[in-house]
Amino acid sequence: MLRSLLVSAPGLRLAATRVVANPAKVTRLLSTTAARFTGKGDDEMFSFTLPEYSFEAVNVETPSLEVQLSRKQLLSIYEQMTEVRRLEMSADGLYKAKMIRGFCHLCTGQEAVPVGIENGITKNDSVITAYRCHGFTHMRGGTVTSIIAELMGRKDGISHGMGGSMHMFAHNFYGGNGIVGAQVPIGAGIALTHKYLKEDAVCFSLYGDGAANQGQVFEAFNMAKLWNLPCIFVCENNKYGMGTSSRRSSANTEYFKRGDYIPGIKVHGMDAMAVLQATRFARKWALDGNGPLILEMATYRYGGHSMSDPGTTYRSREEVQHMRSTDDPITGLKHNLIQNNVIDEAGLKKIDKEARARVDKAVQEAKRSPEPPVGDLWTNIYVKGTEPPFLRGRESGEVHHFQ
Template sequence: MSARAFTDFTTRATFEIKKCDLFLLNEGPATQVVLTRDEGLQYYHTMQVIRRMELKADQLYKQKMIRGFCHLYDGQEACAVGLEASINLSDHLITAYRAHGYTYTRGGTVKEIMAELTGRRGGIAKGKGGSMHMYCKTFYGGNGIIGAQGQIFETYNMAALWKLPVIFVCENNRYAMGTSIERAAASTDYYKRGEFIPGLRVDGMDVLCVREATRFAADHCRSGKGPILLELQTYRYHGHSMSDPGLSYRTREEIREVRSKSDPISMLKDHMLSHNMASVEELKGIDVEVRKEIEDAAQFATTDPEPPLEELCNHIFYNELPFEVRGTNPWTKLKSIS
């Protein structure tokens, strides 16, 4: 920490953020927003944890400590952090894969998440879910089916008919696996896809834009106006999954340009430094603290025991089986010999 006293820093500052595009709305989120020093430090810390955790996951995957599917979230941190800043932990959040960041913001620890990635007993789903199937209270994450066209429009329809308090979120990271949105969609205005549901298109690389849009959307839902759709325009630095180097359909120059101009962590850091809300030394101190937390979690995730084989079919049902199901009982007799 710098020798400067905390009293030397600006405790709150006002920022002008990018205006959202609106659909079926007469007004949108505020474009002048207030950020406190404490909020800024919290957002910075959380985004750095997610970034470093994903980079460590990349390393462990290449060392074959993580197996199976693994979809990384680095570049999209402002989406998870901005969303969580304007909803409550008691609200239920369902996401697709690329869910490690949300597992953390929902209350999971870095150790639990890393151990889940390596399939260890201390994982957040006891080592049996992996990257795509994480869980904690009010969070149901890692679903493999994402935005399937028939289901999503049926869901829009039901939510609108019943005026359900649902915020639908499209994290538009520009590519559907390896296909750019311009090649895949005749209309890339995803925030209008609800047709009869109001929508917002948001700068998903700015944590403050996401926070304000989510606050607006949450107020909309909680006031009984029904569902709303957010399109967060963001970007993923890694490929679609670990088997995708991410360079056959885009250039290194494109990735470098996004990193240099729109990186969510760098943008928040610049905001705070330019408004005297933190010092370079203080933010570096957070970086050091986060790196240590990630390294400790990785050490745990590579040394914690794997779950015993006899627990393979536990936790499939909420309670004990109410009746005998043919074919399930033999599983309970399996014993681990390792």
């Protein structure tokens, strides 16, 4: 799928597309060792015009199609999406090797959503999401080692090996939640906290299209609008709730229009720049006192609902391959960066290689982490000082006496 954009630089103005028709004709202004972290080139600004289909809105204006980002920001976004994908691919391999057990929900194909949102907010803002949370955890500050270790149930995991795929947390990141839709009203509560404390912060409360029909989602809508909370409700519409197409489960698949009294914007969620621009708009909307807003991120997962789902019994392999080849978030940004002289192909290969090396190293570190001691099963149950004399386990002989 072609995406027209316009790039402006000093003395340069050219029309371009996301797909390079003839790479031999592209004039490359950067060397293969383009400055990524140092040098005046990092601060050079690039202006992009997003395609018209990037946004669709109801009861609110659409975000501007004009996006300005520096070379450093653009390369950081590419690097972050690449690292999140390598993280998920490693988790996939570890699960198949039976080193990860239980539930494991990967976001391969949806990387533009967590990366775009994180680049459009501040560390003071809050995020809460459902169980497809590895990318969000990493973007909110969780290391690859801590995420992989958590998936393997190791002591160095971000939840000390006791949470697994669906329960990961970081600063101002409230999970990873395993109960479908239950995180949405919690997100509204976090937004209430921001408002009550008069903080310059917004909560982004995410849920999937499969959770969009939950009653508690609409209850959260009502309270957020009634109290004018700085809450952005984000529906990650990846077209399938578990193994059911959204067209078979929802009478209205235009999720951004479901807020009734809350305005909504549909975003092309396979484009990190579109996600970033919509996030910036939504954050400002809420902080300006306008109350909640709904964002629908139109995205797609390449794998199944979880690792136990092959993902091909309710959709064709051709459908998945079509999405991979026409609308992949990493490939699309890669073509934009090359064609618009932000960096050349060799520079991007270097980023890819370094991201793979970092993730591979993190995986080895996670493997070396020990399993939590058995005694940890009795921790994080009661606030220290409020414990009962003893706690019984599964059997009468499993009794723990608190000291």
